[in-house]
Amino acid sequence: MERVPVERVLAALFSSEQQERFCLDCMGFLLVVIAGVTFVALLFENVPYGRYASSRFGFPVPGKVAWFVQELPALLVPxxxxxxxxxxxxxxxxNLLLVAMYFCHYVQRSLVYPFLIRGGKATPFASFVLAVVFCMYNGYMQVRYLSRYAEFPAGWVTHPCFIIGSALWFVGWLVNLHSDHILRNLRQPGETGYKIPRGGVFEYVSGANFLGEITEWAGFALAGCSVQSASFALFTLVVLASRAVAHHRWYLSKFEDYPKSRKALIPFVF
Structure with missing residues (x-):
């Protein structure tokens, strides 16, 4: 039977399934290293998009266009x-349930979320390109591993790791969706400027949307128990925790009436 184009590409890249599996593991460990380097870099510089965008990182790409194009590879490649x-x-x-979790997030993130954005700051070109590369890299790593190589023990879906991980994923997904809804509706039509987000998990932390996504992928990693899923969860934690802390400091400096009991990322703790 003739191979389809995707198979021909993979056959040209890898001489055997063992080689591809080894590459997928290396990609996971490399992402752990990248997460460490990113952690250090973010101690000195905020991720340059949104309110922290800077012309130093290239010409601006319109917000809706940037979100749609940069997230789309995370859906199309898998x-x-x-x-x-x-x-x-x-x-x-x-495997089916974990792949479904991945697609559930990225169908919403690439095909729904960009078209719900109201206004939105432009994204510097460098940040846009890095996001595209990451979505291609991670999309291939996660779904190729799960759809071709991941092996789980018999009865894994009833194991506490899978049950708790899946529950965390679902709760995080809901928190992320609800928090994005709150942020989109802060301003009435015609209004400009920033407002204090209120309601939902925002009553407890400044980065409610970030906490939701971190929880999602932490649950995904627990349910998947692989270096691929764990590295993704770690990278997400590093980037979004930094973002949450930066937002929290920004809100405190901008609004005198900002709730003093509200934390940055973890309710009542941090």
């Missing part, structure tokens, strides 16, 4: 892998 290759493992329930 979709091509699942539809264009023999996705042997997705017939197994743990």
């Amino acid at each position: 979709l091509a892998l699942v539809l264009g290759t023999p996705a042997a493992r997705t017939a197994r329930l743990p």
Whole structure:
């Protein structure tokens, strides 16, 4: 049977399944290293998009366009892998559910979220390009591993790690969606400027949307128990925790009536 284009590309890149599996593991460990380097870099510089955007990082890309284009590879690359290759493992329930979690997030993030944005700051070109590269890299790593190579013990879907991880993913996904809804509706039509977000988890932390996404991928990592999912969760934690702390400090400096009991990321703690 003739190979489809995606299979031909992978066959040209890897001489065997063992080589590709080794590469996927290396990609996971590399992302851990990147997370460490990013952590150090973010001690000196905020992620340059949104309210922290700077012309030093290239010309501005309109916010809606940037979000749509940069998130789309995180959906299209995995979709091509699942539809264009023999996705042997997705017939197994743990793999299928984990792939579904991934797609559930990125269908919303790439096909829904960008079109709900109201206004929105432009994204510097350098940040935009890095986001595109990351979404391609991570999308391939997560879904190729789950659809082709991940093996779970019998009855894994009833294991506490999978049950707790899946529950965390779902709660984080809901918190992320609800927090984004609150942020979108802070201003009435025609209004400009920043306002204090209120309601939901924002009553406890400044970075409610970030806490939701961190929780999502932490749950995904617990349910998946792989270096691929764990490295993604770690990288997400590093980037979004830094973002939450920066937002918290910004809110405190801008609004005299900002709730003093509200924390940056972890309710009642931090």
